[in-house]
Amino acid sequence: MASDIFLVAAEASGDLLAAEIVDELHRKQPGLRLNAIGGEHLAARGLVSPIDVAPLSVVGLLEGLRIYREVVALADAAADAIIEAAPHTVALVDSWGFTLRVAQRVRRRAPAIRLVKIVGPQVWATRPGRAKTLAEAVDHLVCIHEMEVPFYEPFGLPVTVMGNPALSRGQKGDALAGREALGVDSGPILLVLPGSRQSEIDNVAPTLLEAARSVKDERPDVNIIIQPASNIRTYFVEKYGDVGDWAMLAPAYAERSNVMSAATYALACSGTVTSELAVQKTPFLAGYHTGWITWALARFLLFKPTHITLLNIAADDTEVIPEFVQTKFQPAAIAAEALRMLGDEDARLNQVEAQKKALARMGEGDLQSAQIAAQVLLSKD
Template identity: 45%
Template sequence: MSARALTVMLVAAEPSGDERGAGLARALKRRLGEGVRFVGVGGERMAAEGVESPFDITQLSVLGLVEGLMAYPRVVACADATAALAARERPDVAILVDSWGFTLRVAQRLRRLDPALPLIKYVGPQVWATRPGRAKTLAASVDHLLSIHAFDAPYFEAEGLPTTFVGNSALSLDFSRADPERLRAQIGAPAGAPILLVLPGSRPAEIERVLPAFGEAVALLKAERPELQVVIPAAPTVAEAVKARVAGWSCRAHVVEGEAAKLDAMKAATVALACSGTVTTQLALAGTPMVVGYRIGPVTYAILKRLVRTRYVTLFNIAAETEVAPELIQDACNGLALAAEVGRRLDDETLRRAQVREQYAALDKMGRGGPDPDDAAADAVLEVLAARKA
């Protein structure tokens, strides 16, 4: 590799950020070939693109305000290790992907380390939903924002932060190679048997808080529908924890791993029971009707209830301005309620089709069918660097 190769630092602390970081790395490679090298922090997907992380990012998958306070020393130590990596590698640009609390601390350290280093934030905090003051904080910490929502820019540009809308990578997920029949063969599902897809999240805390309620719902649904096939695509960060919990269930659930198996399962599913997050957009794109559930710590919930300004937590529900997919949050996220909503959809094909149509309409509002976000993000990064050089 040329000694003059552009050194790009990519920092991501969660599975969704790892996926975005990997996509951006691939897009930069397509443009620069051997003229780019990567350093930074990430998970398995970024590692496959050449980002050797100095620590395991699963320790940064923190959910909730109280849990965040408890994890603070760990977050600070990892931010310090990231800054030390930058001091050794001397990157030409640092791109900080999602994970507000961690990447903000990294940005502050990198700014002190090298005030001239261009800092780009990829995915801004959802200031339109809660804590609008974060727009000002981010503007003081980085040089440019790559946003995934078309409505982000005014909030950040009002604080003087240049913002480029690049689109949401979840909206460009490629299902062209997904094979529902391959999934059915893998789990031995009889022809015509309904498939319930269970997606309990990618953070350890989500597995602890959400999966028990999902498990109760599955038991109730299986008791009434013995032919129901249950499939759980497990994220790499929590695969072992998911397997350990599911092993204790009273009914059989097929745990599958890997991106290909997840996409196969999304296309094969009759209905999905999903933890709130990026996966809900992916499911909508696959044409899968779903029920959304979520639980956080009671103290965190009480605080967020006062801060959050949107009626919904699911992005396509927010875009549609109505509850396209049912959201069962906190105490409502219990086995009986979840089973009732999932059961209605398992038993009513007309309801399933109507929900899929509404999900697609909401995705169109969110920018489905637009330019590839990985390519748009890569172009934006190179434009920022070119402007700096000029």
């Protein structure tokens, strides 16, 4: 079926942003013909993906190499679907490696199709040379940060800044509604957010869960709530079905922002969710672990900042959010920090205040990301 705009999103965060953009596109131009490759959020808008992008939910160099052939095959299939739909514009949302391959294939086969990249690679943190690569592959970039723009100026790529989607989303949660949905009347809540990718459920979740279990052993009054991302929930339950013995899996219907707002403290897999927690004024720590070769390359050759959490980078690369990464990613250390914070209200309030300042530097609430992205897609540049 022919379309006006074709959206491509390969991971959970991109799928959510793409779905929000679809909502804005329909508001601005109700008769627009849309097609999409993506996940459950796009499917909920009636845009069912012709290919399964679930295998792309990996992170890390070695993890990516292991599925390289599958990535190439999926990029070929995505390009085929786009060419068949013959859209005016293609929106390539997040997922740098996959969407770049799709863009290059479409550019080669159908150069008249306009290609818009939504969320660029982190050229300000690692591998600035990717700015030239992207400029050669697409017609327009919709990026998150103002600091990205100068990287593309030498290559003549038009750039529009949309702000951070997690911040412009800005839905403030209701703590009472969160407790009601969880069925928790009293006692502190320790929220565990184990990730949105299968590799994170495999490599990050076990340590966060062990730390939370230690907190429960030390503080039986603490309610342990676990909320995996919706796209990975089934896999999490299959892998950790016994957590119900000592913790509670947040109901699927529980509004994520309400649950975050209700939490006293949180253990989070580093990622977009950290900004979401900060918006909800929930203090937390961030943890991460990946393959050692991937980490060594990222730390010593690619990644420039000392910290990995965007809030910390925004705070002049200082540790507003405690980070437990690689060798520091140990259950005992994480549990000790969680117990300390659960027992110190002043420390929690101080962290929330520091988070608020970091959010201000990131431009909280200044831009409505989906609206701006939709406007770029509808333009004829």
